[in-house]
Amino acid sequence: xxxxxxxxxxxxxxxxxxxFVLFLLLPxxxxxxxxxTQNLESDNLSPVLSNNTYTQTFTxxxxxxxxxxxxxxxxxxxxxxxxxxxxxxxxxxTIQKLDFNxxxxxxxSWIIFKFPPIQKSKNETYKMKLFTNESTDNHISIYTxxxxxxxxxxxxxxxxxxxxxxxxxxxxxSQKYFLQNELISKIYLLLIFSLNIAFLxx
Amino acid sequence: xxxxxxxxxxxxIRLLTIPFFYHPDIKSQYFHFQFLSQxxxxxxxxxxxxxxxxxxxxTFNYLPxxxxxxxxxxxxxxEVSLPDLxxxxxxxxxFKNSYPNxxxxxxxxxxxxxxADYLIALILLKLYRRPEIFSLWxxxxxxxxLIYILGNFDVIPVLLTLSSYYFxxxxxxxxxxxxxxxxxxxxxxxxIFLPFFLFYNPINxxxxxxxxxxxxxxxxxxxxxxxxxxxxxxSFFGSGLTQKILEFKIVGIPIFPVGYLIILxxxxxxKTRFPKRFLNFEKHILYLFVLFISTVNFHPQWILWFFPFVxxxxxxxxxxxxxxxxxxxxxxxxxxxxxxxxxxxxHLIPIDLAFVNTPSPYQLIIKYSxxxxxxxxxxxxLIFFAFLLTLTQFHEKNTKN
Numbered sequence: 001x002x003x004x005x006x007x008x009x010x011x012x013x014x015x016x017x018x019x020f021v022l023f024l025l026l027p028x029x030x031x032x033x034x035x036x037t038q039n040l041e042s043d044n045l046s047p048v049l050s051n052n053t054y055t056q057t058f059t060x061x062x063x064x065x066x067x068x069x070x071x072x073x074x075x076x077x078x079x080x081x082x083x084x085x086x087x088x089x090x091x092x093x094t095i096q097k098l099d100f101n102x103x104x105x106x107x108x109s110w111i112i113f114k115f116p117p118i119q120k121s122k123n124e125t126y127k128m129k130l131f132t133n134e135s136t137d138n139h140i141s142i143y144t145x146x147x148x149x150x151x152x153x154x155x156x157x158x159x160x161x162x163x164x165x166x167x168x169x170x171x172x173x174s175q176k177y178f179l180q181n182e183l184i185s186k187i188y189l190l191l192i193f194s195l196n197i198a199f200l201x202x
Numbered sequence: 203x204x205x206x207x208x209x210x211x212x213x214x215i216r217l218l219t220i221p222f223f224y225h226p227d228i229k230s231q232y233f234h235f236q237f238l239s240q241x242x243x244x245x246x247x248x249x250x251x252x253x254x255x256x257x258x259x260x261t262f263n264y265l266p267x268x269x270x271x272x273x274x275x276x277x278x279x280x281e282v283s284l285p286d287l288x289x290x291x292x293x294x295x296x297f298k299n300s301y302p303n304x305x306x307x308x309x310x311x312x313x314x315x316x317x318a319d320y321l322i323a324l325i326l327l328k329l330y331r332r333p334e335i336f337s338l339w340x341x342x343x344x345x346x347x348l349i350y351i352l353g354n355f356d357v358i359p360v361l362l363t364l365s366s367y368y369f370x371x372x373x374x375x376x377x378x379x380x381x382x383x384x385x386x387x388x389x390x391x392x393x394i395f396l397p398f399f400l401f402y403n404p405i406n407x408x409x410x411x412x413x414x415x416x417x418x419x420x421x422x423x424x425x426x427x428x429x430x431x432x433x434x435x436x437s438f439f440g441s442g443l444t445q446k447i448l449e450f451k452i453v454g455i456p457i458f459p460v461g462y463l464i465i466l467x468x469x470x471x472x473k474t475r476f477p478k479r480f481l482n483f484e485k486h487i488l489y490l491f492v493l494f495i496s497t498v499n500f501h502p503q504w505i506l507w508f509f510p511f512v513x514x515x516x517x518x519x520x521x522x523x524x525x526x527x528x529x530x531x532x533x534x535x536x537x538x539x540x541x542x543x544x545x546x547x548x549h550l551i552p553i554d555l556a557f558v559n560t561p562s563p564y565q566l567i568i569k570y571s572x573x574x575x576x577x578x579x580x581x582x583x584l585i586f587f588a589f590l591l592t593l594t595q596f597h598e599k600n601t602k603n
Contacts, residue, residue, distance in 0.1 A: 015218075022222065023553055030547060031556045040296035156559075172554065179302035181284055188306070192217060199210040 008200050015196070023173055028166045031159055037061045038154035044146045045073060047139035048083070054130040054142055056151045064158040065121035067114040068128050071143040071152040074105035078138035085113050088127040102140050110154070117158040128153060205333060209320075212340035216319070216350060220312050221305035223351040223549045227503075228311055229298075231272070231355065233291050234262040238273025239280050245269050250433035257294040261437040267387040267424045272355060275314055283310045305552045308353070315349050318361040322510060325364050329371065335517050344530055345509060351549055354503040359385040363392045364510050367483075370402050379413040383420040391507050394490070397466055398483060401473060450497045461493040468594075481518055487511035489590060495533065496586035502537045502545065522593065529589055536582045538563045539575040 037058045048054060056070075068087055079102030087096040098113040105111065118124075128151075130142065143152035159165040177185065203211070234245055242248045245262045253259055262269065280288065287310070290301045301307070320340075327336040339345060349357045362385035369378035382399060385392040396417060400410050428434040448456040469486040472479060491508035494500060516526045538546055547560040564575045 015214075018218065022550075026550065027554045027557070030560050031554060033559060034556045035559075169554070176302055181303050181306065184284065184303070184306050188217075188221070188309070192214070195210060195214040195217065199207065199214060202204075202207055202210060 011200070012196075024166065024169060027169045027172075028162060031165070031169070033066065033156045033158055034062070034168070036065060036155040036157045039145060039150050039152060040154065041145045041147070042071070042143040042152045044144045045141040046144050047141050048072070048130065048132060049139070050081075050132050050135040052131065054151060056128045056153050057125060058128070058153065058155065059123060059125045060118075060121040060155065060157070061123075062157040063119060063122045064117040064160050065126070065155060066117040066158045067112055067156045068126075069110040069112045069154050070128065070130055071108055072105050072111055073108040073141045073143070074102055074138075075107050077103065077105075077107065079103075079105065079136060079140045080138075081132055081134040081136045081140075083130065083132045083140070085111060086129040087113070087115070088129060090125045092127070102136075102138075105140060108143065117160075121157070203337060205336065208337045208340055215341070215346065216316060217309075219346055220316070220350050221309045222552050223353070224299075224304070224308060224552050225351070225353050225544050225549060228308070228353040229291060230258060230260055231264070232276060232311055233258050233260075233294075234264075235269060235272040235276045236280070236288065236291055238269065239277040244428065244431065244433075245273075246428060246434040246437045247431055249437065257292050263437055265387055265389065265421075265424065265438075266428055267384070267420070268355070268389065270424075271358070271388065272314075279310050279313075283307070299551050299555060299558075308552060312350060312353055315353070315355070315357045318357045319345070319349055322357070322361050322364055325361070325368050326510060326514065329364075329368050330514060330517075332517070335514060338513060338517055339510070342513070345506070345513075348503060348506040348509060352503045354506075356389060356391075356503050356506050359389045359392060360506055360510065362388070363395060363507075366392075366399065370399055373403075375403070375409070375413060376416055379416040380420065383417040386417065387420045387424050391504070394462075394507075395487070398469060398486065401466075401470055402483065404477070405474075446498050446500070449499060458493065458497045461497065462490065465489045465493065481515060484511045484515045488515045489593060492529070492586055492590040492593060495529075495536075496583045496590060502540075505533065525589060525592065529586065532582050532585060536579055539567070539579050540564065541575070 037060055039056075039058075046054075054070075068085075070085065081102050083100055083102065085098045085100065086094045089095050095118070096113065096115045098111075100111060144150070145152065159168060234249070237245055237248060245266075249256065249262050284303050284306060286301060286303060287307050290298075290304065290307055293301075323336050323339045326339050327333065362381050366378045366382040366385065369375075369381065379399070382392055382396065386396075396414075399417075400413055403409070447458045450457050465486055468489070469482065472482050472486075476482070487508055488511065491505075491512055494508070495505070512526065516523055541562075541564045542548075543558055543562055546562040546564075547557040548562075550557040561569070567573055567575045567578070
């Protein structure tokens with residue numbers, strides 16, 4: 001009798017552990033970076049010409065901003081010119097700078113500019129600036145959205161320390177739960193609960 | 203544990219697994235299957251005609267019966283499932299997986315796999331009359347991974363192949379070969395097993411011809427309406443099993459077909475010499491499995507084709523259990539080293555979308571070491587081959603004893 005009780009307790013413990021690991025521990029440990037402010041809608045392509053600057057302003061939705069990216073297109077990988085991508089703060093000071101070559105750009109590919117996390121970036125406004133001083137016949141294009149004259153871009157932010165990451169993850173899981181279909185969620189949970197009861201008392 | 207407890211526990215494990223693990227194959231397959239509910243009967247032509255307007259431009263690389271079977275199932279669940287299921291299937295943009303009900307979509311789409319899974323357990327029980335095999339099938343993590351995490355429909359042809367084997371052992375040949383034919387009409391892979399089925403009974407040319415015809419009947423009848431369409435042939439040859447089994451060559455000779463013939467001859471030899479030998483069939487399928495994983499660039503879900511037979515052998519031959527366990531452990535390492543984000547962290551996107559950007563073992567090895575993951579994979583394949591040789595030695599010893 002005692003042995004059966006022990007097995008049942010072990011079973012409940014293991015099940016709770018499984019749910020905890022799957023939904024909370026794994027995302028907390030494995031996810032080190034999350035998507036931040038972004039604009040992924042595109043309806044056009046603009047050539048990146050020499051001596052022009054392509055600027056995108058954004059307000060970071062989270063702290064620990066750690067990367068900004070533009071979506072570029074280099075058909076048949078023909079372009080070999082040098083480009084610069086800068087990140088400027090609200091006072092127009094360059095705080096990060098990346099030099100890259102067209103050779104590394106795909107058809108299309110994100111130019112991901114990763115830097116050490118900016119801790120207090122939440123609600124701060126930044127500018128991404130792309131330019132080249134070299135002219136070439138083989139243009140690289142940037143994806144744009146003509147509706148609001150913006151460029152396609154994305155940012156990521158570091159999840160921070162374990163405590164911050166766990167808290168973010170907990171918030172996200174609870175938000176997700178409430179976005180799900182309520183009736184099906186309830187039926188599903190009831191089914192899991194009933195199976196547990198049936199197994200434990202069978 | 204009683205059968206009732208095994209069913210309850212395994213069902214609980216499955217219900218906690220099915221909704222929270224994803225692989226994009228299930229979405230791309232059902233993207234095409236859904237067109238049956240829009241009364242599209244020739245999916246190959248439809249995809250070819252509308253290629254530029256479809257949100258997913260992949261061709262449909264499966265057989266007609268696959269389309270009609272799962273298309274019919276989709277037509278049914280479309281009516282009873284959540285309304286945004288169709289929106290999700292047709293969304294291939296930037297927010298393709300940001301659907302809060304993704305877990306429930308997966309639950310409804312994988313439901314037929316659950317039925318097939320339990321029927322496999324039942325057939326294994328009837329075939330070998332050992333409740334432990336029933337429990338082993340339902341409670342081992344490998345079949346859960348292969349069926350629900352990878353989420354491919356291969357479990358249905360696996361069920362039909364196993365049912366076919368069951369009826370073969372009961373001397374119901376016509377039913378057996380007909381079921382094998384249906385399995386082949388869903389996915390061509392059971393053709394690999396056909397010669398082993400044909401030579402299961404004492405050799406009789408007349409019966410072999412009849413059984414071959416019965417097997418090919420469902421395939422030919424379901425292919426017939428489509429053979430005049432070039433779109434069918436171009437889509438169908440887009441899938442890679444035939445190319446993959448011929449890919450690995452030594453001095454220009456493809457290894458898998460040669461190894462396959464050796465295994466088939468060994469099977470025939472033992473079948474003729476020791477017709478009553480227990481597990482002769484399963485043992486040769488195990489050889490085939492090890493040959494397959496060591497010489498073919500396989501998709502992980504293809505392991506399921508062999509798995510019920512491998513599991514039976516594992517159960518009845520405790521001496522080689524460590525070898526089989528190590529093989530599967532190395533197989534998981536091999537799979538983790540495939541350059542596909544969705545074969546590692548990507549499985550967990552129903553839990554958190556950010557998993558898709560978490561570096562996979564492949565990316566980490568590239569970043570932090572001078573090794574190429576492909577090189578490690580080739581080494582693992584060599585180890586699998588060494589296992590195959592060890593297994594045959596084990597077979598030899600046992601036969602002599």
